[in-house]
Amino acid sequence: MRASDRAYRALREEILDGVLAPGAALAEVEQANRLGVSRTPVREALARLEADGLATAASPRVLQVSELSAASITALYELREALEEQAARLAAMRREPERFAGLRSRLQLSPGQLASGDEGGLRDYYETVDALDAELDAAVANPLLIGALRNARLHSARVRRLARQHPERLRAAASEHLLIVEAIIAGDASLAAHATHVHLHMSLRHALASIEARQPDGHRVA
Amino acid sequence: MRASDRAYRALREEILDGVLAPGAALAEVEQANRLGVSRTPVREALARLEADGLATAASPRVLQVSELSAASITALYELREALEEQAARLAAMRREPERFAGLRSRLQLSPGQLASGDEGGLRDYYETVDALDAELDAAVANPLLIGALRNARLHSARVRRLARQHPERLRAAASEHLLIVEAIIAGDASLAAHATHVHLHMSLRHALASIEARQPDGHRVA
DNA sequence: TCTTCCCGTTATGTATACACTACGTCGGGT
DNA sequence: ACCCGACGTAGTGTATACATAACGGGAAGA
Incomplete structure (x- = not known):
C-alpha cells in the first residue's frame, strides 16, 4: 500500500x-x-x-x-438529514427489494442480540448498520451522493465514539433502522425519508444529551 | 499566490x-x-x-x-435536490429576512434586464445568482453543508456551460429564484424547499433537453 | 497466426534539498 | 513601561533526484 x-x-x-x-x-x-x-x-x-x-x-x-462542538454536531445532522433522507427516498424508488431482504432479517434479530449484553452482539449490530450503508450506496447508484454520504459518515463515526451508546438507545436505533428498511422494501419513498428523519432526530437528541452529560461545560468539548 | x-x-x-x-x-x-x-x-x-x-x-x-453524461447530470441534480432544499429550508428557518431583501429587488428586475437581450443583463443576472448562493451560505451558517453545496455548484457550473441557456429559460429561472427568496424572507421553510425542488426540476429538464438537442447520440456526451 | 512472456520505457510514488514566508523574540526608541 | 521594527528561526512551498511499478511492444514458442 x-x-x-x-x-x-x-x-x-x-x-x-x-x-x-x-x-x-x-x-x-x-x-x-x-x-x-x-x-x-x-x-x-x-x-x-x-x-x-x-x-x-x-x-x-x-x-x-477540527473542533467537535454541539454546534458542529447539529450542523452535521443538518447535512445528514439532507443526504440520508434523499438516499432513503431514492433507494425506495429504485425498487430493488431483494437487496434489502437480508438486512430486514438481521435487523429483526438485533434487539435480541443487543439485549444479551455481550460484546459480540454489539459488534454484529454495527456490522449490520455498515451493511445497510453499503446497500444504500449500491441502491442509489449515485457517485456524487455516495461521496457526500461517505464524508458525512466519517464525521458521524467521530461523534459516535465520543457519545457513549446506551443499550436502550441502540435497540431503539435498530427498530428505527428496521422501519427504514421495510419502507424501502415496500417502495414507499415518502415513508423511507420520514423514517430516516425520525431516526436522525432521535440520534441527534441522544448524541447531544450524551456529550452534555459528559461535559457539562459545553466549551470543554468545543 | x-x-x-x-x-x-x-x-x-x-x-x-x-x-x-x-x-x-x-x-x-x-x-x-x-x-x-x-x-x-x-x-x-x-x-x-x-x-x-x-x-x-x-x-x-x-x-x-470526469465524464459528463445524462446519467451523471441526473445524479448531480439528485444531490442538489438534497442539499439545496435543505439549504433553502434552513435559510427560511434562520429568520434573517433583511439579508435577502436586496436580492428580492434585484431578482424582480432580472426579467426586464434579460429581455433587453444585451450581454450586460445576462452577466448581471449571473452575479445575482452568485450573490444568492453567497447569502444562502451565510444564512445556513453550516460549514459542512456549505462545503457540500460548493462542490455541487462546481459541477453545476460545468453543466451550465455545456447546456446553452435560452433567454426564456433564464427569465423563468429568475422568477423561480424570486419565489425561493420570497419564501425565505417570509420564513416559510416548506415553501422555500418546495420552490427549490420546482426550480431544480425545471432546470434539469432544460439541461437534459439542451444536451440532447446538441448531441442526439447520447454516447457522444458520455 | 495467436498467445504469452520478457524487457524497456514511462509514468507515478517517495525522499530530500533548497527557497521563502510568517511568526516570535529581542532590542531600541519614545 | 509600552510600542515599533528588525532579525532569527522554524515551518511550509517548491523543485528535483531517485525508486518503483505498470503498461506497451516485441520476440519466441505453440
Whole structure:
C-alpha cells in the first residue's frame, strides 16, 4: 500500500478515536517523523484530511484537528438529514427489494442480540448498520451522493465514539433502522425519508444529551 | 499566490469550460510542463480535482477528466435536490429576512434586464445568482453543508456551460429564484424547499433537453 | 497466426534539498 | 513601561533526484 494512504488512514483513525484531540496541531515534519515516512505522503494525507473537514487551517501556516462542538454536531445532522433522507427516498424508488431482504432479517434479530449484553452482539449490530450503508450506496447508484454520504459518515463515526451508546438507545436505533428498511422494501419513498428523519432526530437528541452529560461545560468539548 | 493554487484553478477552469474534455488524460509531467510549475504543486492540484469529482482515476496510473453524461447530470441534480432544499429550508428557518431583501429587488428586475437581450443583463443576472448562493451560505451558517453545496455548484457550473441557456429559460429561472427568496424572507421553510425542488426540476429538464438537442447520440456526451 | 512472456520505457510514488514566508523574540526608541 | 521594527528561526512551498511499478511492444514458442 502507498505510504500516503497509510499516513492518511493512521491520522484519520487517530482523529476519529480522539487520540488526536480537537485543536491538536498537525505539523508535517512532526507527523512525518512519527509515522516514519517523508513529508511528501504526509502532506498529501493532511490535504485529504482538510478536504474531509477533519482538519481545519487555523492560519496559513497551522493545520489543526477540527473542533467537535454541539454546534458542529447539529450542523452535521443538518447535512445528514439532507443526504440520508434523499438516499432513503431514492433507494425506495429504485425498487430493488431483494437487496434489502437480508438486512430486514438481521435487523429483526438485533434487539435480541443487543439485549444479551455481550460484546459480540454489539459488534454484529454495527456490522449490520455498515451493511445497510453499503446497500444504500449500491441502491442509489449515485457517485456524487455516495461521496457526500461517505464524508458525512466519517464525521458521524467521530461523534459516535465520543457519545457513549446506551443499550436502550441502540435497540431503539435498530427498530428505527428496521422501519427504514421495510419502507424501502415496500417502495414507499415518502415513508423511507420520514423514517430516516425520525431516526436522525432521535440520534441527534441522544448524541447531544450524551456529550452534555459528559461535559457539562459545553466549551470543554468545543 | 501558491503555485499549487494556480495549478488547481487553471485546471479546474479548463475542465469547467470544456477545454479539457471529459476523458482527457491528466498526467503530472505533462501538466507541470504546460503550466510551468514542478510536479509537486500539480500533484496537489490533481488530488484536489479528484476529491472534487472533476477528475476520476480510470486505473491506478491514469487520471482522467470526469465524464459528463445524462446519467451523471441526473445524479448531480439528485444531490442538489438534497442539499439545496435543505439549504433553502434552513435559510427560511434562520429568520434573517433583511439579508435577502436586496436580492428580492434585484431578482424582480432580472426579467426586464434579460429581455433587453444585451450581454450586460445576462452577466448581471449571473452575479445575482452568485450573490444568492453567497447569502444562502451565510444564512445556513453550516460549514459542512456549505462545503457540500460548493462542490455541487462546481459541477453545476460545468453543466451550465455545456447546456446553452435560452433567454426564456433564464427569465423563468429568475422568477423561480424570486419565489425561493420570497419564501425565505417570509420564513416559510416548506415553501422555500418546495420552490427549490420546482426550480431544480425545471432546470434539469432544460439541461437534459439542451444536451440532447446538441448531441442526439447520447454516447457522444458520455 | 495467436498467445504469452520478457524487457524497456514511462509514468507515478517517495525522499530530500533548497527557497521563502510568517511568526516570535529581542532590542531600541519614545 | 509600552510600542515599533528588525532579525532569527522554524515551518511550509517548491523543485528535483531517485525508486518503483505498470503498461506497451516485441520476440519466441505453440
